[in-house]
Amino acid sequence: MADRYLSFTGTAPGRFLTRRLGLPQPAPLRRWSERESSLDGPLLHLTAGKSDLDLAPVLARTGLTAGTGSGSGSGKPAAVVLDATGVRDVETLGEVHGALHPVVRSLAASGRVVVLGAPLDPADHHQAAAQQALEGFTRSLGKEIGRGRTVNLVRLTDAVAAESTLRFLLSPKSAYVSGQVIGTGEARITAPDDWERPLAGRTALVTGAARGIGEAVAGTLARDGARVVVMDVPAAEAHALRVAERLGGTALALDITAADAGARIAAALPDGLDVLVHNAGITRDRRLVNMPAERWSYVLEVNLASVLRTTDALLARGTLRPGGRIVATASIAGLAGNAGQTNYGASKAGVAGLVRSLAPRALAEHGVTVNAVAPGFVETTMTASIPLLIREAGRRMNSLAQGGLPVDVAETIAWLAHPASGAVNGQVVRVCGQSLLGA
Numbered sequence: 001m002a003d004r005y006l007s008f009t010g011t012a013p014g015r016f017l018t019r020r021l022g023l024p025q026p027a028p029l030r031r032w033s034e035r036e037s038s039l040d041g042p043l044l045h046l047t048a049g050k051s052d053l054d055l056a057p058v059l060a061r062t063g064l065t066a067g068t069g070s071g072s073g074s075g076k077p078a079a080v081v082l083d084a085t086g087v088r089d090v091e092t093l094g095e096v097h098g099a100l101h102p103v104v105r106s107l108a109a110s111g112r113v114v115v116l117g118a119p120l121d122p123a124d125h126h127q128a129a130a131q132q133a134l135e136g137f138t139r140s141l142g143k144e145i146g147r148g149r150t151v152n153l154v155r156l157t158d159a160v161a162a163e164s165t166l167r168f169l170l171s172p173k174s175a176y177v178s179g180q181v182i183g184t185g186e187a188r189i190t191a192p193d194d195w196e197r198p199l200a201g202r203t204a205l206v207t208g209a210a211r212g213i214g215e216a217v218a219g220t221l222a223r224d225g226a227r228v229v230v231m232d233v234p235a236a237e238a239h240a241l242r243v244a245e246r247l248g249g250t251a252l253a254l255d256i257t258a259a260d261a262g263a264r265i266a267a268a269l270p271d272g273l274d275v276l277v278h279n280a281g282i283t284r285d286r287r288l289v290n291m292p293a294e295r296w297s298y299v300l301e302v303n304l305a306s307v308l309r310t311t312d313a314l315l316a317r318g319t320l321r322p323g324g325r326i327v328a329t330a331s332i333a334g335l336a337g338n339a340g341q342t343n344y345g346a347s348k349a350g351v352a353g354l355v356r357s358l359a360p361r362a363l364a365e366h367g368v369t370v371n372a373v374a375p376g377f378v379e380t381t382m383t384a385s386i387p388l389l390i391r392e393a394g395r396r397m398n399s400l401a402q403g404g405l406p407v408d409v410a411e412t413i414a415w416l417a418h419p420a421s422g423a424v425n426g427q428v429v430r431v432c433g434q435s436l437l438g439a
Helices: 004-009 012-021 056-060 090-100 125-144 163-169 212-223 234-247 261-268 293-317 332-336 342-366 388-396 406-417
Strands: 043-049 079-086 112-117 150-155 181-183 203-207 227-232 250-253 273-278 320-329 369-375 428-431
Touching: 004 012, 004 388, 043 056, 043 090, 056 163, 079 090, 090 125, 112 125, 112 163, 125 150, 150 163, 163 406, 203 212, 212 227, 212 234, 212 273, 212 406, 227 234, 234 250, 261 293, 273 293, 273 406, 293 320, 293 342, 320 342, 320 406, 332 342, 332 369, 332 428, 342 369, 342 428, 369 406, 406 428
Parallel strands: 043 079, 079 112, 112 150, 150 181, 203 227, 203 273, 227 250, 273 320, 320 369, 369 428
Antiparallel strands: none
């Protein structure tokens, strides 16, 4: 369903009226397309504290022209990268203000601010305090910067290992990701032969892929070169076949809750699997006092138990090849809670727990990373059926003052599935425009 309020605020009367009434003024977001695959304008590379990172070669490969001052390049800066890994105390926190204060106002619409931080040092509480302060700073700046611009914090120790993350955050693909803290570790990274088609030669399976977000995920992974297996329940087989045909992939009619789902997926993929996306999910909303046991158990079975069971089976069988990626779908309802969704919230919080526990073991034992995305309000046929006032509240209660699109979730999953994203593991990344719920 079209966001008529967003369209109205783009007109002169709309801008005047919303400004006078103090109403949200969302800006159209610039998303990736073949014609607009990168941001327009220079990239400012700034530093707070003393840093040992060799960022220049990595930033040069983003496609943006990097400089160290507001006069670099021509036009307004498209992005600002602030290296704050050397911030170790309250005094050097002042350099964060000193670096960004003069340039934030000049950042282009739909621009990006990426703050780079260091892991917290358990042996130095001054460094830990200063680095933790960057999280509050980043999230606060994200809520005030406006005009479709995003602000994120990346904790890293190796610039090359974080390259895929920086490329994602400094591109139109991250349009609806803001206010996030993303950790990247140290990993041996092999750059793809073609950054435009990084999944070429790889196989990806997406559950619940016949419609909605799952269909968008399948399409985005296919765009990036993957051979996609479109999996959905037998009742949706006709839709799955159409999606698979359009993408040059294959369809698999299978209920993820089947006890032998893992074995049947493995049998359908005798040559193995590189990317597993757990997207299938359901809602059966009702307040706990009115919720019968079957509503509770059905949601937990589809959204959590089947994910655990299938993941365990595929890892045990070696279906996921070394260098593989598992990406599960959580939700902000599981991170922040939502009235009428105790079953759904429990299931999606469980997904986050699965990711954080399994990630280090899956990497050590199988060479596979495990991450999750947590969507907020996304414009789908399901959200279109929500009553008007609740739907409008869902759209506006985030820093970008609008709903996301299925492609926003898909682009985030594609980044996590990227072969050069091996340093990203155990992360739960919200795709919610920095929702004001639990943020």
